[in-house]
Amino acid sequence: MTTGTPALTTQVYRVWIKATPERIWTAITDPAWTVRYGYAAPAHFDLRPGGAYHSSATDEMREFGRQNGFDIPDRIVDGEVVESDPPHLLVQTWRMLMDPTTAGEPFTTLTYRIDELKSQPGVCRVTVTHELTGAPATATMVAGSPLDEAGGGGWAWVLSDLKSLLETGTSLDGV
Amino acid sequence: MSEDDDRVFKALADPTRRFLLDLLFAREARTLTELESEVEMTRFGVAKHLRVLEEAGLVVVRRAGREKLHFLNPVPIRLIHDRWIDKYTERHVTALVDLKNALEDET
Numbered sequence: 001m002t003t004g005t006p007a008l009t010t011q012v013y014r015v016w017i018k019a020t021p022e023r024i025w026t027a028i029t030d031p032a033w034t035v036r037y038g039y040a041a042p043a044h045f046d047l048r049p050g051g052a053y054h055s056s057a058t059d060e061m062r063e064f065g066r067q068n069g070f071d072i073p074d075r076i077v078d079g080e081v082v083e084s085d086p087p088h089l090l091v092q093t094w095r096m097l098m099d100p101t102t103a104g105e106p107f108t109t110l111t112y113r114i115d116e117l118k119s120q121p122g123v124c125r126v127t128v129t130h131e132l133t134g135a136p137a138t139a140t141m142v143a144g145s146p147l148d149e150a151g152g153g154g155w156a157w158v159l160s161d162l163k164s165l166l167e168t169g170t171s172l173d174g175v
Numbered sequence: 176m177s178e179d180d181d182r183v184f185k186a187l188a189d190p191t192r193r194f195l196l197d198l199l200f201a202r203e204a205r206t207l208t209e210l211e212s213e214v215e216m217t218r219f220g221v222a223k224h225l226r227v228l229e230e231a232g233l234v235v236v237r238r239a240g241r242e243k244l245h246f247l248n249p250v251p252i253r254l255i256h257d258r259w260i261d262k263y264t265e266r267h268v269t270a271l272v273d274l275k276n277a278l279e280d281e282t
Contacts, residue, residue, distance in 0.1 A: 012246040156253035
């Protein structure tokens with residue numbers, strides 16, 4: 001969202017995707033899929049309560065960091081699995097480590113809900129709820145800027161790209 | 176998905192509904208009572224507008240105890256941006272590049 005917008009403590013994002021819950025679940029939790037949309041970082045989940053989660057930096061991110069004179073850590077996001085009920089519910093903690101300010105904020109809670117529509121079989125409603133209490137810098141980052149370039153798009157952009165990948169086979173970048 | 180786009184454009188076509196979205200953009204998690212106090216309209220009228228926004232996916236309702244909280248969902252606007260606006264911006268840029276090439280060829 002634009003600069004000056006007060007940081008919100010809970011953000012809710014919802015998208016409807018024509019795909020099975022299993023495919024959507026895989027696209028969220030399997031590193032072979034997470035590299036194909038959004039920030040394209042491989043996500044590694046140990047899908048059980050208390051299991052570890054992290055997303056690793058990509059070569060592009062490291063290159064970007066080098067060009068701009070700062071180090072990108074190997075783990076750009078970390079957290080823990082709170083609840084895993086494939087393919088419908090994933091609750092996890094989430095901390096962005098790429099930026100020193102967000103890395104110093106407390107863990108946030110991220111919930112993915114995948115519900116198949118009874119009225120429209122074959123279509124799922126994906127709801128991402130991000131609880132960001134005490135993490136204003138992270139909140140600003142994940143809210144993105146609706147009309148910004150790829151990197152600044154936050155969850156709305158990531159979910160738009162996920163929909164594009166699952167429905168058309170290619171992400172918005174055409175990859 | 177064009178039916179979804181229709182719903183979004185229709186929802187955005189009304190000034191009261193755009194105002195409600197602006198209120199939710201400024202501060203999320205509002206109840207009907209809070210929203211109603213900012214709009215000169217009956218509770219019933221505001222509820223009806225919120226229903227249209229919810230059906231278009233622009234507002235998501237979450238229950239917190241006895242309260243129904245309304246959140247702005249920016250994803251449908253993002254989808255319109257990614258599928259429509261990007262397309263035309265691209266054409267715009269291409270047109271400028273063509274113009275540049277044509278002008279430079281003349282010299």
